[in-house]
Amino acid sequence: MPGAPGSDQTLMVGARMTIVEGSGAVVTGGGAGIGRALARRLAAGGARVVVNDLDAGAAAAVAAEVGGYAVPGDVATEPGVRELIAAARGHLGEIDIFCSNAGIAEGTGPDTPEESWQRSWELNVMAHVRASRELLPGWLSRGRGCFVVTASAAGLLTMLGAAPYSVTKHGAEAYAEWLAATYGHRGLAVHCICPQGVRTSMLAASGRAGNVVLREAAIEPEQVGEALCEGLADGRFLILPHPEVLGYYGMRAGDTDRWLQGMNRMQQRIEEAGL
Numbered sequence: 001m002p003g004a005p006g007s008d009q010t011l012m013v014g015a016r017m018t019i020v021e022g023s024g025a026v027v028t029g030g031g032a033g034i035g036r037a038l039a040r041r042l043a044a045g046g047a048r049v050v051v052n053d054l055d056a057g058a059a060a061a062v063a064a065e066v067g068g069y070a071v072p073g074d075v076a077t078e079p080g081v082r083e084l085i086a087a088a089r090g091h092l093g094e095i096d097i098f099c100s101n102a103g104i105a106e107g108t109g110p111d112t113p114e115e116s117w118q119r120s121w122e123l124n125v126m127a128h129v130r131a132s133r134e135l136l137p138g139w140l141s142r143g144r145g146c147f148v149v150t151a152s153a154a155g156l157l158t159m160l161g162a163a164p165y166s167v168t169k170h171g172a173e174a175y176a177e178w179l180a181a182t183y184g185h186r187g188l189a190v191h192c193i194c195p196q197g198v199r200t201s202m203l204a205a206s207g208r209a210g211n212v213v214l215r216e217a218a219i220e221p222e223q224v225g226e227a228l229c230e231g232l233a234d235g236r237f238l239i240l241p242h243p244e245v246l247g248y249y250g251m252r253a254g255d256t257d258r259w260l261q262g263m264n265r266m267q268q269r270i271e272e273a274g275l
């Protein structure tokens with residue numbers, strides 16, 4: 001197909017590396033868990049870090065620890081994102097790296113209340129859209145910017161027992177892909193972090209499915225911070241702190257029915273576990 005990815009007609013854009021040292025970085029949901037680890041790792045790499053969190057005390061504590069600046073606030077709303085970016089610009093001058101990390105995992109299946117589906121949509125998808133809307137004009141005019149979305153392996157695969165999470169994380173990954181495909185040639189680096197289980201309060205609250213599917217291979221948030229810095233250095237879009245996710249993703253694409261059968265067997269194990 002002419003112009004298809006990887007064909008001769010495709011104008012290939014080289015990997016876009018991002019230098020952490022001296023950069024101005026923002027991390028949403030940076031008061032705990034993966035966001036705190038990203039903030040710590042970016043600061044250790046020499047970035048000046050703005051730490052956002054809904055929990056003002058947590059944001060302040062992490063900012064104090066990393067020599068950064070706290071901007072508490074709710075990034076699940078349009079004004080919340082706008083105010084965060086204005087405050088971060090006021091402090092940093094330019095924002096070089098924006099880690100759109102805050103996310104929620106609530107709800108189970110189709111019976112999940114409408115408000116809960118909506119909360120997942122606002123934070124797990126629209127927060128990324130709104131942040132990029134604010135950041136893109138400046139980044140495109142200077143020909144440089146780095147946008148990091150914390151999606152999940154659930155965004156490439158699925159998370160059993162968590163339909164709103166799976167659907168909205170697919171949305172997050174799809175939006176990050178769209179940004180990369182659209183603006184890669186104009187200086188935008190986009191990265192999508194897709195871990196499986198990470199030992200945070202979110203994993204602790206993930207219930208029976210989390211126990212069966214995620215707990216055994218769970219990693220520490222610091223490993224996600226390391227994976228981010230490796231991904232920034234080599235310009236890779238998909239950041240996979242659990243490398244085996246790449247194989248599952250390939251299997252899902254290459255033999256979808258077999259992959260679905262395997263997932264359904266796992267669902268049966270979850271039901272049998274009866275935890």
Ligand SMILES: NC(=O)c1ccc[n+]([C@@H]2O[C@H](COP(=O)([O-])OP(=O)(O)OC[C@H]3O[C@@H](n4cnc5c(N)ncnc54)[C@H](O)[C@@H]3O)[C@@H](O)[C@H]2O)c1
Nearest residue numbers: 029032033034054074075076102103152197198200201202
């Ligand atoms: N823990 C895992 O196993 C795992 C796996 C894959 C992806 N993720 C993703 O990583 C990201 C971080 O998850 P975590 O495990 O660190 O979660 P966490 O619940 O431990 O921490 C999330 C932080 O985000 C903050 N937050 C929540 N809503 C917010 C909002 N509206 N505005 C600003 N801050 C808000 C919370 O106060 C908290 O400090 C999420 O996007 C999550 O979906 C987590």
